[in-house]
Amino acid sequence: xxxxxxxxxxxxxxxxxxxxxxxxxxxxxxxxxxxxxxxxxxxxxxxxxxxxxxxxxxxxxxxxxxxxxxxxxxxxxxxxxxxxxxxxxxxxxxxxxxxxxxxxxxxxxxxxxxxxxxxxxxxxxxxxxxxxxxxxxxxxxxxxxxxxxxxxxxxxxxxxxxxxxxxxxxxxxxxxxxxxxxxxxxxxxxxxxxxxxxxxxxxxxxxxxxxxxxxxxxxxxxxxxxxxxxxxxxxxxxxxxxxxxxxxxxxxxxxxxxxxxxxxxxxxxxxxxxxxxxxxx
Ligand SMILES: C[S@@+](CC[C@H](N)C(=O)[O-])C[C@H]1O[C@@H](n2cnc3c(N)ncnc32)[C@H](O)[C@@H]1O
Numbered sequence: 001x002x003x004x005x006x007x008x009x010x011x012x013x014x015x016x017x018x019x020x021x022x023x024x025x026x027x028x029x030x031x032x033x034x035x036x037x038x039x040x041x042x043x044x045x046x047x048x049x050x051x052x053x054x055x056x057x058x059x060x061x062x063x064x065x066x067x068x069x070x071x072x073x074x075x076x077x078x079x080x081x082x083x084x085x086x087x088x089x090x091x092x093x094x095x096x097x098x099x100x101x102x103x104x105x106x107x108x109x110x111x112x113x114x115x116x117x118x119x120x121x122x123x124x125x126x127x128x129x130x131x132x133x134x135x136x137x138x139x140x141x142x143x144x145x146x147x148x149x150x151x152x153x154x155x156x157x158x159x160x161x162x163x164x165x166x167x168x169x170x171x172x173x174x175x176x177x178x179x180x181x182x183x184x185x186x187x188x189x190x191x192x193x194x195x196x197x198x199x200x201x202x203x204x205x206x207x208x209x210x211x212x213x214x215x216x217x218x219x220x221x222x223x224x225x226x227x228x229x230x231x232x233x234x235x236x237x238x239x240x241x242x243x244x245x246x247x248x249x250x251x252x253x254x255x256x257x258x259x260x261x262x263x264x265x266x267x268x269x270x271x272x273x274x275x276x277x278x279x280x281x
Contacts, residue, residue: 010050011035017054022064024138025201026071028225034071041070065141073220074110074142077155078172079117079162080215081247086167087267088118092242093125096210102131105209105236107200107229108217109135112146112185113159117166118213119189120175124168128192134207136198143195149185156183200229205236212237215246215268223253230256234272243270 011034015026026034038050045063047053057067079085096102109115115135122128137143160172176183198206200217212233218226233243234256243260245268251257260270 007035007039007050010054011038014038014050014054014057017058018067021058022061023202024068024199028201028222028228029071029220030222033220037071037073041067044070065139068139069141072139072142074137074139074145076110076113076216077162078113078159079166079168080114082162082165084215084244084247084267084269085117085121085162086165087264087269088244089121089125089167091264092211092244092269093121093127095242097125097127099210100130102127102211103207103209104131104133105207105212106133106135107137107198107206107212107214107233109137109146109195110142111151112149112195113151114213114215115146115193116149116175116185116189117163119193120163120168121166123189124170131192133193134209135193135195136206138197138199138201140197143197147190147195149187149190150182151185153178153181153183200232201225205232207236208238209236209241210238211242211244213244215244216249217246218249219246226253227255230254230259234259237272239272241272243272244268245270 015034019025019027038053042050042053045053045056047056057063104118106115106118112135115133118133119128122131135143135146137146156172156176156178163172175189176185214229214233218229221229230251237243242263247268249268251260251270259273261273263269263271
């Protein structure tokens with residue numbers, strides 16, 4: 001047996017051990033990127049082999065948060081892909097404004113940058129008081145970070161440019177305070193945010209949502225896990241509800257594709273299928 005084959009077996013054993021020991025199911029993540037991340041974890045923990053990493057993960061439960069973080073890549077930015085946020089601001093929020101109460105589910109919220117971006121959009125549209133944002137992630141550690149809303153100041157300049165490009169009419173500095181090389185988002189922005197653990201691989205329908213954002217998460221999943229997540233989204237959306245995916249994600253290969261129709265396809269915004277008119281963005 002050659003080395004890559006052996007490594008494949010070690011990754012399978014690691015994934016099984018993680019599920020049996022801690023209940024986290026990574027068996028349906030896209031294999032190539034999962035393998036790369038397990039390898040990186042082994043090197044981060046100075047393990048010579050993935051089997052050694054498995055042994056440490058089994059016997060040192062305190063490693064779990066770092067293991068999850070390494071496997072799930074909680075990277076994000078405020079107003080990431082500003083054109084998407086501009087579209088939400090100009091095309092989607094005005095449609096949501098017709099509801100007396102708005103629920104938004106942000107699945108895979110990582111460190112919360114998108115949650116605060118969304119809260120700012122809603123505030124500026126005058127909709128925040130009647131909106132509830134449910135921000136979920138698989139990782140406890142990511143959620144903790146998200147609820148604190150503290151980020152390195154070095155990111156602020158780019159985020160400020162993103163905010164302007166999304167159509168922001170003020171200054172991002174109006175929404176945060178700075179000190180000690182950090183910025184802290186104004187905690188008023190999280191007054192209608194509920195942070196909660198939710199695993200798209202194993203948990204059920206989460207809430208009745210008018211808009212679901214799940215960006216740059218499905219890209220890590222196999223087709224069958226993508227289908228599972230998309231079915232959850234379909235079942236969680238109200239009639240005519242919107243789904244916003246990441247720019248590198250689409251429904252092309254999904255068996256649930258027929259349940260959604262493109263609404264503003266270039267921005268990966270879809271609508272539950274029975275109520276669709278496509279806008280050209
Ligand atoms: C690359 S980040 C995307 C963050 C943000 N949505 C964005 O686009 O900037 C992916 C996030 O998905 C989360 N994630 C991965 N697998 C998940 C699962 N099965 N259930 C819920 N969240 C998951 C990770 O913990 C991570 O925070």
